[in-house]
Amino acid sequence: MAKAKESGNPFFIELYILQLRDGVMRIAATDENVLFNNEEYTAVPFQRGEITTSMDNLTDSCEVSLGDCTYEALRYVMEGFDFRGCNAIIFRIQYPDSLKDPTIFQPVFAGYIDEPSYTNGEFTCKVKSRLPEIECPNRDFRLACNSEFGDEECGMSLAEETMTVQSVSSNNVTLDKSHADNYWKDGVITVGGESRIVVQSSGNTVTLNVNFVQDITGHSATLRRGCNKTVDMCRAYNNMKHFSGFPAIPFENSYH
Structure with missing residues (x-):
């Protein structure tokens, strides 16, 4: 080049x-x-x-x-x-x-x-190529929510923010701004084209599922909130009216 x-x-x-x-x-x-x-x-x-x-x-x-x-x-x-x-x-x-x-x-x-x-x-x-595959919209009978977090059916805001990475220790990233505990849990952090899932957060520190390949200290990081699609998480977001999963699914019983 x-x-x-x-x-x-x-x-x-x-x-x-x-x-x-x-x-x-x-x-x-x-x-x-x-x-x-x-x-x-x-x-x-x-x-x-x-x-x-x-x-x-x-x-x-x-x-x-x-x-x-x-x-x-x-x-x-x-x-x-x-x-x-x-x-x-x-x-x-x-x-x-x-x-x-x-x-x-x-x-x-x-x-x-x-x-x-x-x-x-x-x-x-x-x-x-995905063609000629045709995807037919449907709803699965499952415990988890069928919606994508932040889409029209979910109705939640992704609450995206850009912050600066102050330091990195293994899979713990310290940012220049604090939030409530687990505010970013199950969300995504992106730096320079790499993305990681946030497994937990506390104050200005987020813990990642896997640490970044590149050195991200001093770089800008974009964080976006997420959801694990469970009933408990939807209740925490106060968004149960849009929960599209099934809180309970009966077990299959066989009688002879």
């Missing part, structure tokens, strides 16, 4: 938006971070293969690979991010013109992540 910038000629780079279950991750197929449309894309030197079509013309897919990575580091990252089944959007921008005008971009592919594998230092996965 440095050589391409030195040439003075515009060139194309690909950006990826991964819609994970615990937040959104933005990465760039480059060797340095990219700030596009006021969003930072973390540099991850991926290589994308050609978009292929199945023999029945129903499923399009493309393969994405990352070389020179260790299994231990990859397993550590996978413990913090659950990639499989999550949506991925790939688009191309023209550097440096698109940084000034974010309307200059070209969609490349969109789908969901599947088939992750690791062989001889190379991590690969496929991005598969």
Whole structure:
């Protein structure tokens, strides 16, 4: 990328938006971070293969690979991010013109992540098109709430805030602002494209499910409240009128 910038000629780079279950991750197929449309894309030197079509013309897919990575580091990252089944959007921008005008971009592919594998230092996965899959809205008969926290059915505010990370000790992050105990519990903290789930919070400290890969001290962190979809949490939020689960489900009994 440095050589391409030195040439003075515009060139194309690909950006990826991964819609994970615990937040959104933005990465760039480059060797340095990219700030596009006021969003930072973390540099991850991926290589994308050609978009292929199945023999029945129903499923399009493309393969994405990352070389020179260790299994231990990859397993550590996978413990913090659950990639499989999550949506991925790939688009191309023209550097440096698109940084000034974010309307200059070209969609490349969109789908969901599947088939992750690791062989001889190379991590690969496929991005598969969701078409022609059709999702039919329905309500599951289950204890947990069916709504997504903060959506129209839930009605709760995500209460998103941006704060500065003062210090980090293992999976405990100290911020520059305090809140009531467990105010951020089951929420999400995002720093530089990485997201983690908050398992508990106390004052200005939040405890994460897995600590960050990068050093986040001094960086801006965006926190968003969450919900574990239980009756107790919905009562704590005083939002039971919008609870869409079932407080009790009878056990199945068999008589002979």
